[in-house]
Amino acid sequence: DGGITQSPKYLFRKEGQNVTLSCEQNLNHDAMYWYRQDPGQGLRLIYYSQIVNDFQKGDIAEGYSVSREKKESFPLTVTSAQKNPTAFYLCASSIGDSWYQETQYFGPGTRLLVL
C-alpha cells in the first residue's frame, strides 16, 4: 500500500535536547512538507521541499531544521532553539507538478511533548 509513515507516534523531549521526527513516503511524490498543529488551531507550515537536495522555509521555520537527501524521506529536527515545541507534527507530500491538482496527502502525525 502506498502512503506516508511518520515515527515515532509520540516523542518526549528534554530541555536542551534536539530530536528528529521521521517522515517517509512511497507515493513517488516530489514535494514534501512539515506542518505544526497546536491545540484548537489550524496547521502552520514549517518547511517544504519540492525536489531532492532543496528545501525552503515556511512560516515558522525558526528552531527547526530539515534535510532532503532522498526522494522518499524528509526528516525534521526540532532543535533546542525551539522554545515551545509541544505540538502535533504532520508530514505531507504531493505530486509536485504545478499543473496538476496539488492535493497534499498527510501522514498520521507525531505528537511531541516536553518533559
Added chain:
Amino acid sequence: ELKVEQNPLFLSMQEGKNYTIYCNYSTTSDRLYWYRQDPGKSLESLFVLLSNGAVKQEGRLMASLDTKARLSTLHITAAVHDLSATYFCAVDIRAGGTSYGKLTFGQGTILTVHP
C-alpha cells in the same frame, strides 16, 4: 500576507439538519482544498476546487468556490453523527500558474452532530 478565515469555528447541529461552513481568504487564488480531521488523527482530503464556480459533492457534503468573492462554502445536508469532526479549508498561493506548494490553512470548524 494571506489570511484564511473560517466561520463558524464551532458548530453544533442536530441530525437531519442542514448547515454551511464558510471559508474566506484575503488574496487571489484559484485553488482551494477542504480537509477533515478526526480527534487525534491526521487530515483526510475531502475536496479540491480548482476554478471559479467549481462545485463538488460527496455524500452529504458539497463544496463550492467563488474566486471573485474569495469565498468557499462547505454545505452539509441532513447531517449524521459520523460527520462530527474538524473541517479545514486551505488555500494555495499561486503566481502565474506556478504552485509553490504552500498551503495556508483556516483555523478549522469543529462540527458536532447530535441526535
